[in-house]
Amino acid sequence: MSRPPAPATQPGPAASDTHPALTDRxxxxxxxxxxxxxxxxxxxxxxxxxxxxxxxxxLGHFLELWHTMGASAWYExxxxxxxxxxxxxxxLLGAAPGSVGLSPSTSVxxxxxxxxxxxxxxxxxxxxxxxxPTLGHQFQVKPEVELVVVRSQDGVGVDPxxxxxxxxxxxxxVATSHVFxxxxxxxxLAALGRIAxxxxxxxxxxxxxxxxxxxxxxxxxxxxxxxxxxxxxxxxGPGLSYLWVRPELISRLEPRITSWFAAxxxxxxxxxxxxxxxxxxxxxxGTPALPTVHTALGGQELLLxxxxxxxxxxxxxxxxxxxxxxxxRGFRLRQARDPAERTAIVMVEHENAPDAVARLARxxxxxxxxxxxxxxSPHVYNTLEExxxxxxxxxxx
Ligand SMILES: Cc1ncc(COP(=O)(O)O)c(C=O)c1O
Numbered sequence: 001m002s003r004p005p006a007p008a009t010q011p012g013p014a015a016s017d018t019h020p021a022l023t024d025r026x027x028x029x030x031x032x033x034x035x036x037x038x039x040x041x042x043x044x045x046x047x048x049x050x051x052x053x054x055x056x057x058x059l060g061h062f063l064e065l066w067h068t069m070g071a072s073a074w075y076e077x078x079x080x081x082x083x084x085x086x087x088x089x090x091x092l093l094g095a096a097p098g099s100v101g102l103s104p105s106t107s108v109x110x111x112x113x114x115x116x117x118x119x120x121x122x123x124x125x126x127x128x129x130x131x132x133p134t135l136g137h138q139f140q141v142k143p144e145v146e147l148v149v150v151r152s153q154d155g156v157g158v159d160p161x162x163x164x165x166x167x168x169x170x171x172x173x174v175a176t177s178h179v180f181x182x183x184x185x186x187x188x189l190a191a192l193g194r195i196a197x198x199x200x201x202x203x204x205x206x207x208x209x210x211x212x213x214x215x216x217x218x219x220x221x222x223x224x225x226x227x228x229x230x231x232x233x234x235x236x237g238p239g240l241s242y243l244w245v246r247p248e249l250i251s252r253l254e255p256r257i258t259s260w261f262a263a264x265x266x267x268x269x270x271x272x273x274x275x276x277x278x279x280x281x282x283x284x285x286g287t288p289a290l291p292t293v294h295t296a297l298g299g300q301e302l303l304l305x306x307x308x309x310x311x312x313x314x315x316x317x318x319x320x321x322x323x324x325x326x327x328x329r330g331f332r333l334r335q336a337r338d339p340a341e342r343t344a345i346v347m348v349e350h351e352n353a354p355d356a357v358a359r360l361a362r363x364x365x366x367x368x369x370x371x372x373x374x375x376x377s378p379h380v381y382n383t384l385e386e387x388x389x390x391x392x393x394x395x396x397x
Contacts, residue, residue, distance in 0.1 A: 062294040101284045106228070205226045306380055356395050
């Protein structure tokens with residue numbers, strides 16, 4: 001969608017922006033990395049994270065090697081970049097070495113994990129009605145799976161006890177989101193992991209709306225698998241996803257969909273003697289998208305420089321500010337009652353959301369809509385001034 005150029009805004013933060021998570025100077029430097037922030041009020045990071053010059057430079061380097069070296073860049077450079085990315089993601093997620101693999105999409109990452117499970121003695125899979133559709137679709141195409149959908153009572157979140165009520169000795173998997181995409185509700189990973197474990201089931205978390213906006217420590221969470229990708233909060237663009245699997249579990253799982261990237265001796269080219277790699281690369285599904293490998297390395301490096309604890313703290317700071325401003329104007333928010341369960345996806349009830357989003361776009365303010373709501377999703381690089389600009393510009397109807 002093309003948007004008209006908006007009045008240029010200063011990349012520097014407003015004076016009132018001071019927050020311990022990020023000094024004014026660090027924030028100004030961070031904002032300089034993102035050209036879109038110089039021309040737009042960009043508040044849609046849960047759809048697509050902003051492109052940084054750092055990511056663009058990494059992409060440029062990749063293109064340069066493609067021009068100058070062609071395929072020989074694979075061995076000298078690009079295989080190394082794939083490994084650099086796996087290790088960078090491990091750093092972002094608090095994961096052990098060898099526990100992250102690359103996938104073409106989150107749907108494929110979920111599929112390759114699910115295709116390693118046996119539903120014979122445990123046919124049940126439990127998901128939530130607020131999960132992203134692709135999670136439900138995985139199981140609807142498996143007639144052997146008894147799919148149980150936990151239903152939200154308030155349309156915003158799910159109480160972990162609702163999972164406990166239906167997770168039993170016939171349950172193979174609890175598969176649900178870290179952060180619900182349409183409400184921003186953050187689930188308690190430790191509680192979900194415990195509920196699954198106590199029933200002898202596994203837990204798989206779709207963290208596409210989690211990692212990158214909140215600080216995740218998958219090793220401490222007590223879950224079995226976590227998927228995410230660079231498209232949104234991780235600032236790395238479309239074309240890849242990541243799958244983390246608990247290290248002790250990896251050798252027990254053999255997915256029934258696979259590729260040569262999963263083979264222990266990938267470059268022996270043995271057609272008839274496939275053996276799985278011992279690490280999480282056994283879930284990989286073919287050649288990863290190299291352009292995205294490079295943009296992801298650049299975007300994620302910026303988040304690591306800020307530090308994920310600081311990113312989460314700043315996102316909370318911005319979110320509280322925009323929530324307060326919207327409530328002061330009389331808007332109703334569709335959000336969790338407990339602030340600890342809220343994230344930087346803010347849903348504003350609106351009777352004419354598509355029109356409001358289009359009108360905001362004409363003023364250079366980029367947000368989105370979902371049925372009945374305007375959705376605003378600030379990220380670490382946004383400012384309080386931008387929050388205020390959105391709040392003031394949001395039409396009442
Ligand atoms: C929470 C969540 N899970 C999964 C997906 C789908 O990911 P993919 O298209 O990479 O399969 C999305 C896409 O927006 C999402 O928000």
